[in-house]
Amino acid sequence: xxxxxxxxxxxxxxxxxxxxxxxxxxxxxxxxxxxxxxxxxxxxxxxxxxxxxxxxxxxxxxxxxxxxxxxxxxxxxxxxxxxxxxxxxxxxxxxxxxxxxxxxxxxxxxxxxxxx
Numbered sequence: 001x002x003x004x005x006x007x008x009x010x011x012x013x014x015x016x017x018x019x020x021x022x023x024x025x026x027x028x029x030x031x032x033x034x035x036x037x038x039x040x041x042x043x044x045x046x047x048x049x050x051x052x053x054x055x056x057x058x059x060x061x062x063x064x065x066x067x068x069x070x071x072x073x074x075x076x077x078x079x080x081x082x083x084x085x086x087x088x089x090x091x092x093x094x095x096x097x098x099x100x101x102x103x104x105x106x107x108x109x110x111x112x113x114x115x116x
Contacts, residue, residue, distance in 0.1 A: 037111045040087035045070060046080045050108075053090055053101045060102040062095075 041047050049070060053061045063081065067074050081101060084090045088107045092099045 034111060034114050036087045037089060037107060040083050040089055041111070043080065043083075045072060045076075046084055049077065049080055050084060050089060050103065054103045054108075058102075060093075060100040063099050063101065066101075 041050065049066055052066055052069060056065075063074070063077060066081075067077050070077050070080075072080070078099075081090065081092070081099075085092055085101075088104055090101045090103055092101050094100075
């Protein structure tokens with residue numbers, strides 16, 4: 001890289017080196033809502049759980065089938081699923097004694113879209 005001495009008072013044209021950072025695609029309220037989803041996914045256990053629920057497809061995943069692969073106790077898995085539910089990433093329904101979880105594809109798509 002070479003340097004050039006510029007005399008004081010000299011006007012030098014400025015060229016953009018890259019596109020501006022940021023997006024006008026969402027306001028502060030939308031950013032706060034997206035942050036809830038990203039916060040929920042910031043934990044590796046919850047990210048793994050969401051991945052397993054997504055892989056289960058339309059049938060959903062029973063919490064009983066998520067405990068062993070998650071490598072956590074049932075109460076811990078239920079706690080993480082509650083956080084995913086509160087973030088709007090999954091829904092749950094009771095079937096007998098077990099809860100079944102389904103991914104909310106619109107919510108996941110919104111997070112994906114926010115990343116560009």
